[in-house]
Amino acid sequence: MRTAYHEELESITDSLVDMAHLVGSAIGRATTALLDADLQLAESVIAADEKVDDLQRDLENRAIALLARQQPVATDLRIVVTSLRMSADLERSGDLAQHVAKLARRRYPERAVPRDLRRTILEMGQLAQRLMAQAAEVLITHDVEAALQLEQDDDRMDELHRLIFQHLLDDQWHHGVETAVDTTLAGRYYERFADHAVSVARHVVYLATGEHADELTTDSPATV
Amino acid sequence: MRTAYHEELESITDSLVDMAHLVGSAIGRATTALLDADLQLAESVIAADEKVDDLQRDLENRAIALLARQQPVATDLRIVVTSLRMSADLERSGDLAQHVAKLARRRYPERAVPRDLRRTILEMGQLAQRLMAQAAEVLITHDVEAALQLEQDDDRMDELHRLIFQHLLDDQWHHGVETAVDTTLAGRYYERFADHAVSVARHVVYLATGEHADELTTDSPATV
Numbered sequence: 001m002r003t004a005y006h007e008e009l010e011s012i013t014d015s016l017v018d019m020a021h022l023v024g025s026a027i028g029r030a031t032t033a034l035l036d037a038d039l040q041l042a043e044s045v046i047a048a049d050e051k052v053d054d055l056q057r058d059l060e061n062r063a064i065a066l067l068a069r070q071q072p073v074a075t076d077l078r079i080v081v082t083s084l085r086m087s088a089d090l091e092r093s094g095d096l097a098q099h100v101a102k103l104a105r106r107r108y109p110e111r112a113v114p115r116d117l118r119r120t121i122l123e124m125g126q127l128a129q130r131l132m133a134q135a136a137e138v139l140i141t142h143d144v145e146a147a148l149q150l151e152q153d154d155d156r157m158d159e160l161h162r163l164i165f166q167h168l169l170d171d172q173w174h175h176g177v178e179t180a181v182d183t184t185l186a187g188r189y190y191e192r193f194a195d196h197a198v199s200v201a202r203h204v205v206y207l208a209t210g211e212h213a214d215e216l217t218t219d220s221p222a223t224v
Numbered sequence: 225m226r227t228a229y230h231e232e233l234e235s236i237t238d239s240l241v242d243m244a245h246l247v248g249s250a251i252g253r254a255t256t257a258l259l260d261a262d263l264q265l266a267e268s269v270i271a272a273d274e275k276v277d278d279l280q281r282d283l284e285n286r287a288i289a290l291l292a293r294q295q296p297v298a299t300d301l302r303i304v305v306t307s308l309r310m311s312a313d314l315e316r317s318g319d320l321a322q323h324v325a326k327l328a329r330r331r332y333p334e335r336a337v338p339r340d341l342r343r344t345i346l347e348m349g350q351l352a353q354r355l356m357a358q359a360a361e362v363l364i365t366h367d368v369e370a371a372l373q374l375e376q377d378d379d380r381m382d383e384l385h386r387l388i389f390q391h392l393l394d395d396q397w398h399h400g401v402e403t404a405v406d407t408t409l410a411g412r413y414y415e416r417f418a419d420h421a422v423s424v425a426r427h428v429v430y431l432a433t434g435e436h437a438d439e440l441t442t443d444s445p446a447t448v
Contacts, residue, residue: 057436064305071295081288081308088312169402177397177404181389184408212281
C-alpha cells in the first residue's frame with residue numbers, strides 16, 4: 001500500500017517536471033516566433049498550451065484524490081499541498097509563453113520587436129527558458145543551494161526588464177506607439193514567467209527546509 | 225471536536241472574505257491615486273499590501289494544519305484545497321492593486337493617465353472593485369448563479385481593455401511613449417485583477433457543484 005502511495009507522490013512530481021519542461025520549451029519557441037515573425041511556430045506554441053492545462057488539471061485531481069485516500073501528514077502533506085501551488089505557477093507560465101506567441105501572431109508579417117531590442121529580448125527569452133530548466137532540475141534534486149541560486153539569476157531578468165524601459169522612455173525611441181505597447185507587454189511577460197520559475201524554486205526550498213525562501217535569503221550573505 | 229473543526233473551516237472562509245475586501249478596497253484607492261496623482265494615497269495602498277500577504281500566509285498555515293490534524297475528506301477536503309487556490313488569487317490581486325499605485329507614484333506629480341482615457345480607467349477601476357465585491361459575496365453565499373454572472377460581467381473588462389488598445393494604436397495618439405507604456409501596464413493590471421476575481425468565483429462554482437465553471441458555462445445559454 002505504502003509503495004503504491006509513494007509511487008503516486010512521485011508521479012505528481014514527475015508531472016510537475018513535465019510541465020516545467022513543456023513551458024520552458026514553449027517560452028523558447030515563442031521567443032523565436034517573436035524575433036523571426038514566424039507565424040507557424042507561434043501557432044504551434046499557442047496550440048500546445050492545452051497540453052499544459054490538461055497536465056495541471058490531471059495533477060490537481062490526483063493530488064486531491066491522494067489527500068482523500070491516503071491522508072498524508074508532515075512532509076508528504078507538504079509535498080502534495082505545495083505541488084498544487086507549483087502546478088498553478090507552471091500553468092500560468094504556459095499562459096505567458098502563449099501570450100508572447102500571440103504578440104508574434106498579432107503583428108505578423110511584421111516583427112513586433114525592433115532591431116535594437118532584439119538582443120535584449122533574445123536574452124530575456126533564453127534566461128526565462130534557463131530559469132525554468134533550473135526549476136525543473138530543482139524539482140528533481142531538491143537542492144536548496146541551486147534553488148536559491150535561481151533567485152539570484154532572476155536579478156538579471158529584472159535588469160533586462162529595466163533596460164527595456166530605459167529604451168522605451170528614451171527620447172530616441174522612434175518605433176512608434178504600437179511597438180512600444182508590444183515591447184512593454186513582452187517585457188512584462190518574460191519578467192512574470194521568470195517570477196513563476198523562481199516561485200517554483202522557493203516552494204522547493206520550503207519543502208526541503210520547512211522555511212520560506214525569503215527567511216533563508218535575508219540571513220544569507222549571498223543576497224547582498 | 226467536530227465543532228472546533230467546523231469553526232476552523234469557517235474561519236478560513238472568513239479570511240478569504242477579508243482578503244477580498246482588502247484587495248477590493250486597494251484597487252479602488254489605487255485607481256483614485258492614479259487618476260488624481262495622489263502620492264499619499266498611492267503610498268498607503270503600497271504599504272497596505274503587506275496585510276494581504278500576512279493574511280495569505282496565515283491562511284495557508286491554518287489550512288495545512290487543518291489537513292494534517294483533521295484529515296478532512298469529500299466536500300471539506302475540497303473546501304480546504306480550493307481555499308489555498310483562492311488565497312493565491314487574492315494575494316496576487318493585492319499585488320496588482322499595488323502595481324497600479326506604483327504607476328501613480330512613478331509619474332507623480334504628473335498624472336499617468338491622459339485626460340481622454342480617464343473615464344475608461346475609472347470604469348475599469350470601479351468594475352474591478354465591483355467584481356471583487358461580488359467574489360467576496362459569492363464566497364459567503366456559494367450562489368452559483370451569482371458566481372457565473374461574474375464571468376459575464378468580466379466581459380465588460382475585456383471590452384474596456386480592447387478600447388484602451390484601440391486608443392493606443394490610434395494615429396491620433398499624442399501623449400507620447402511614456403504614457404503609452406503606463407497605459408498599457410494599467411490596462412493589463414486591471415484585466416488581470418478582474419481575472420483573479422473571476423477565478424475565485426469559478427472556484428466557488430467548483431465547490432458548490434463539483435463541476436468546473438467552464439463545463440457549466442459551455443452548456444448554458446447564458447454564455448452566448
